Amino acid sequence: AQRVTQPEKLLSVFKGAPVELKCNYSYSGSPELFWYVQYSRQRLQLLLRHISRESIKGFTADLNKGETSFHLKKPFAQEEDSAMYYCALRAGNTPLVFGKGTRLSVIA
Amino acid sequence: GAGVSQSPSNKVTEKGKDVELRCDPISGHTALYWYRQSLGQGLEFLIYFQGNSAPDKSGLPSDRFSAERTGGSVSTLTIQRTQQEDSAVYLCASSPRTGDNEQFFGPGTRLTVL
Numbered sequence: 768a769q770r771v772t773q774p775e776k777l778l779s780v781f782k783g784a785p786v787e788l789k790c791n792y793s794y795s796g797s798p799e800l801f802w803y804v805q806y807s808r809q810r811l812q813l814l815l816r817h818i819s820r821e822s823i824k825g826f827t828a829d830l831n832k833g834e835t836s837f838h839l840k841k842p843f844a845q846e847e848d849s850a851m852y853y854c855a856l857r858a859g860n861t862p863l864v865f866g867k868g869t870r871l872s873v874i875a
Numbered sequence: 876g877a878g879v880s881q882s883p884s885n886k887v888t889e890k891g892k893d894v895e896l897r898c899d900p901i902s903g904h905t906a907l908y909w910y911r912q913s914l915g916q917g918l919e920f921l922i923y924f925q926g927n928s929a930p931d932k933s934g935l936p937s938d939r940f941s942a943e944r945t946g947g948s949v950s951t952l953t954i955q956r957t958q959q960e961d962s963a964v965y966l967c968a969s970s971p972r973t974g975d976n977e978q979f980f981g982p983g984t985r986l987t988v989l
Contacts, residue, residue: 810878862978865918865920
């Protein structure tokens with residue numbers, strides 16, 4: 768079965784500091800990986816997907832198949848980055864499997 | 876166009892009562908998903924629909940939970956004989972097809988069982 772692990776429930780960083788939100792997955796095939804974000808009082812929304820290899824709001828994530836990881840990174844955290852972040856995996860034509868989420872708190 | 880909508884936004888009920896939660900997906904989206912969001916448990920998959928059929932009901936926590944979808948549009952999630960541990964935010968999402976990359980989420984229904 769597919770599984771997504773986000774080891775940190777809460778991550779606090781100072782404004783301007785680098786951020787790394789960890790995500791590891793278990794799946795024997797070729798997965799599709801995503802990061803979703805939920806800002807305060809807003810809906811859960813897609814942040815980025817690994818196949819796009821894009822940078823959104825300064826965030827990037829690289830799929831490392833050897834380490835089965837898809838960590839989310841940003842070099843300089845901003846206060847507006849404070850939110851709940853969920854890593855998600857899709858295996859084939861199935862619904863997304865989400866991790867338990869990491870709450871990022873950026874301290875001014 | 877309008878996004879996914881859910882009603883009610885908040886529901887407070889007494890233990891043992893039945894509740895119905897409603898989801899209106901984005902028009903034209905054939906895939907619809909229900910998740911439960913609670914502290915410490917993250918996003919827990921409950922069930923999804925492709926059209927009106929539910930290929931995977933394995934995420935439903937117990938037989939007190941059921942869901943249906945009619946006309947390929949609106950879906951209702953019913954919880955019978957609610958328990959305090961059912962308290963959570965219930966999220967609905969939709970996508971054009973099951974295999975689509977992006978799922979569009981509704982605002983959720985916050986259920987509190989007293």
